[in-house]
Amino acid sequence: MPKMLKILHEPDPFLRQTMKPVQDPKDPKIKKLIEDMVFTMRKAHGIGLAATQVGFDGRVIVIETKDGAMSFINPEIIKKSDELEAGEEGCLSVPGQYGSVKRHARVSVQAQDTEGNSDVYDAQGLFARVFQHEIDHLNGIVFIDKVESFSTEDLAGEGQLI
Numbered sequence: 001m002p003k004m005l006k007i008l009h010e011p012d013p014f015l016r017q018t019m020k021p022v023q024d025p026k027d028p029k030i031k032k033l034i035e036d037m038v039f040t041m042r043k044a045h046g047i048g049l050a051a052t053q054v055g056f057d058g059r060v061i062v063i064e065t066k067d068g069a070m071s072f073i074n075p076e077i078i079k080k081s082d083e084l085e086a087g088e089e090g091c092l093s094v095p096g097q098y099g100s101v102k103r104h105a106r107v108s109v110q111a112q113d114t115e116g117n118s119d120v121y122d123a124q125g126l127f128a129r130v131f132q133h134e135i136d137h138l139n140g141i142v143f144i145d146k147v148e149s150f151s152t153e154d155l156a157g158e159g160q161l162i
């Protein structure tokens, strides 16, 4: 059974660390971590979660997509649009704070799955935004570092925490 993981909040110093690459994506421990992360993300009403946020030192993220929850191991942005888009963000690790962040409108992300296969994902819109937010987490970057104007309300009214 998947279990609820504890989500770290700012200013926990672990959120500022760079996560290590996953050496063996087929390790059953990684599969279990992903199950727990998806469970935790959904319970917390998030649409994205990085291993950093649950205190696991490994490059793993999960994202809720229109096709269900997807997991990405060792994700890397290999292509990004010059075009930037501003959008409202909130974060499960920064409760009650929202703000507008500029992100690349489109990104291509290379990542591995739990079989160890590598694939490339082309993302735009919210999916591209969540990818960038979560990969930032793996590098010790929290969205508040990039916010142009803060708000204590979810101005976009989307209630999407990532």
Ligand code: ZN
Pocket (backbone or CB within 6 Å): 090, 091, 092, 093, 133, 137, 143, 162
């Ligand atoms: Zn976040």
